[in-house]
Amino acid sequence: MTVRAVPSTENPVDDRRPIVIDCDPGQDDAVALLLAMAAPKELDLLGITTVAGNVPLEKTQRNARIICDLAERQDMPVFAGCERPLKREPITAENVHGDEGIDGMEIFEPETPLHSRDAVDFIVDTLKSADEESVTLVPTGPLTNVATAIERDRSILGGIREIVLMGGAMREGGNRSPSAEFNVLVDPHAADVVFNCGRPVVAMGLDVTHQVLASPERVKNIRALGNPVARAVAGMLGFFERFDKSKYGSEGAPLHDPCTVAYLLEPALFKGKDVNVSVECDSELTVGHTAVDFWHVTDRPINTRWMYDVDVDGFFELLIDRLNRYDRRQYRGDVQDRRDPE
Ligand code: RIB
Ligand code: CA
Numbered sequence: 001m002t003v004r005a006v007p008s009t010e011n012p013v014d015d016r017r018p019i020v021i022d023c024d025p026g027q028d029d030a031v032a033l034l035l036a037m038a039a040p041k042e043l044d045l046l047g048i049t050t051v052a053g054n055v056p057l058e059k060t061q062r063n064a065r066i067i068c069d070l071a072e073r074q075d076m077p078v079f080a081g082c083e084r085p086l087k088r089e090p091i092t093a094e095n096v097h098g099d100e101g102i103d104g105m106e107i108f109e110p111e112t113p114l115h116s117r118d119a120v121d122f123i124v125d126t127l128k129s130a131d132e133e134s135v136t137l138v139p140t141g142p143l144t145n146v147a148t149a150i151e152r153d154r155s156i157l158g159g160i161r162e163i164v165l166m167g168g169a170m171r172e173g174g175n176r177s178p179s180a181e182f183n184v185l186v187d188p189h190a191a192d193v194v195f196n197c198g199r200p201v202v203a204m205g206l207d208v209t210h211q212v213l214a215s216p217e218r219v220k221n222i223r224a225l226g227n228p229v230a231r232a233v234a235g236m237l238g239f240f241e242r243f244d245k246s247k248y249g250s251e252g253a254p255l256h257d258p259c260t261v262a263y264l265l266e267p268a269l270f271k272g273k274d275v276n277v278s279v280e281c282d283s284e285l286t287v288g289h290t291a292v293d294f295w296h297v298t299d300r301p302i303n304t305r306w307m308y309d310v311d312v313d314g315f316f317e318l319l320i321d322r323l324n325r326y327d328r329r330q331y332r333g334d335v336q337d338r339r340d341p342e
Pocket of ligand 2: 023024025026028029053054140141257
């Protein structure tokens with residue numbers, strides 16, 4: 001059993017960055033979780049909260065727990081949150097991620113338990129008890145949980161250092177509708193709350209995530225690491241790539257969500273600009289569109305650092321290095337060998 005260090009909000013000598021990842025696994029969410037759990041000296045992952053998105057909530061929460069098993073972090077608190085958007089009808093993305101959401105790796109009933117508390121309660125309580133501006137929220141799915149927490153108790157904003165999210169699009173256009181990226185389209189009302197909450201937001205939109213493509217060569221290098229985690233990641237990316245290859249002709253799966261964690265570990269990999277991002281919530285034609293005022297042509301207030309460029313080779317060097325830290329010996333529950341005797 002992995003012994004967790006005292007969270008940095010309680011132990012002044014602990015300079016790890018306390019974070020909460022709010023996600024909808026999703027193969028790319030899974031890679032973001034595994035990247036974060038391979039950085040125990042830099043990041044203190046206080047908990048994983050899950051939300052309905054790529055697949056319904058009962059699968060996103062199960063998938064997060066499967067990933068914790070894979071990382072041998074059965075101690076990780078995993079919470080289930082909102083099962084539908086604030087106002088709109090739910091939409092999902094099985095056409096991209098498969099019926100199970102993390103297709104490409106073996107699905108099993110995880111040992112990591114689902115925490116009895118609701119994800120929104122965990123977010124509220126964590127931020128209320130945290131030191132001033134100490135906790136980084138890392139949303140990689142629809143923003144329903146985070147927005148619900150903020151609307152329930154705005155005093156939690158004082159505990160937020162930064163919100164580093166995956167969502168939105170500018171030059172890339174939409175990936176689910178002609179003008180909207182999936183996470184924002186699912187819950188535009190929640191995205192509006194988060195972008196305008198008054199705390200620093202760093203946004204990894206499609207303009208940057210579509211540069212981070214897991215090409216066959218890169219997937220081969222990941223698989224060649226040989227440990228069960230790397231093999232599972234290679235399997236997931238091999239499945240996840242087919243949608244983008246057929247739609248965009250791209251050379252591999254875009255690693256949307258891991259861009260958030262990579263930014264926390266090596267911010268110099270990315271280039272961004274401080275802008276206003278506003279979310280269309282009403283027009284049926286463009287609902288979920290993120291209007292990014294990149295050239296400051298309006299007097300709308302700056303509310304986001306919008307990322308637009310990334311050192312792709314540097315990103316994959318980071319990912320390979322971290323996945324390589326999952327050791328064959330460390331993980332005994334290899335998903336392919338789970339049924340084989342020791
Ligand atoms: O549009 C891409 C985003 O939607 C990613 O976070 C993916 O996991 C899905 O949630
Ligand atoms: Ca996601």
